[in-house]
Amino acid sequence: MRINLSPQLRDDSLTVSVSGDVLTVNGEAFDFTPLPEGATLPHDAVxxxxxxxxxxxxxGQIGVTLLLPYKNGNASSNVTFPEPIVTTGDxxxxxxxxxxxQEVGADGAD
Structure with missing residues (x-):
């Protein structure tokens, strides 16, 4: 799956997971298995x-664009200009x- 990100200054958060052609966004599953090769669903269909x-x-690869929320008006470029994500597994x-x-130690490192 190829996930493009569209950054947006907002206060909420985003979690994403993949299982085959199913994309789960903030706990809601979207099954794109029926989407045939070469087909496109318009934005308002989802x-x-x-x-x-x-x-x-x-x-054979599903492509989507998701909003990427960020809370800091001075966010780093990896958030404001994110690279597409290509998943290689579930x-x-x-x-x-x-x-x-980032807070020091937030990821388990000091």
């Missing part, structure tokens, strides 16, 4: 505020973290 564009299947998706707003 009932979620987190999708910021159409969903497509190209070369499980939680690691989203970019604002390096300008």
């Amino acid at each position: 009932d979620s505020e987190w999708f910021a564009g159409p969903v497509s299947r190209i070369g 499980g939680p998706v690691s989203l970019p973290v604002d390096l300008n707003n």
